[in-house]
Amino acid sequence: MFIGPVHTQDKKEKLRVLIADDVMETRRSTRLMMTLIPEVEVVAIAHNGRQALEMSLTHNPDICLMDVQMPEMDGITAIKEMLFHRPELACVVISAERDRHTLHKAMKVGARDFIIKPYTSDQITKVMQRVITMVRAQTPPKKAPKAETTSLNKNRKAQLQTLAGQYLRSRRTDDETLAILEELATDPLCDLNWLTALSMVYLVRRQWHDLKRVAERLEKLESKSNPSIKN
Secondary structure, three states: OEOOOOOOOOOOOOEEEEEEOOOHHHHHHHHHHHOOOOOEEEEEEEOOHHHHHHHHHHOOOOEEEEEOOOOOOOHHHHHHHHHHHOOOOEEEEEEOOOOHHHHHHHHHHOOOEEEEOOOOHHHHHHHHHHHHHHHHHHOOOOOOOHHHOOOOOHHHHHHHHHHHHHHHHOOOOOHHHHHHHHHHHOOOOOOHHHHHHHHHHHHHHOOHHHHHHHHHHHHHHHHHHOOOOOO
């Protein structure tokens, strides 16, 4: 469901919110609760994880409220996909019960916060205020140099690159190697070599869906760097 116009976020404007839940009543009540928070506006509402992923790319939200259990694509998978393309997006997990394993998985893929159903307007307002503060804090100054606005801290990035190089030279494709390459890939300016290495690890591990996702990103980057190449 399209709610508002697609436009570039100005720092003085309200933060844009995407709601993703397969239960109509939850979508309606959450949207109503958002009207009580003056700093935000709901720009889109998704009925499943796949639709949420598409809307995160077309409607440019700053915050996504994502239910965990949804058809077509579960919330955790959707969050992982979203953050691969838009690492700055702040995702909040909505869960029907306080399942530590589920919440840990959500936080591991990059969720910023969570809220347990059923929730009151006061409860979701507190969560949203925490997330709003995080989003505002990560927003770079208008004239900041590009080097200061990259997703990964310089020192952290250097450490990851060193480890990735060592592991790849040892032909490692284990979980630790994968985690390092995936973290490097969260950087919008990630080097093509690391993305290529990540795709090879996915290939060896037979993670076809993830491989397809990285291949699409590589294709886009290659097209930008070589405009003469046509699909």
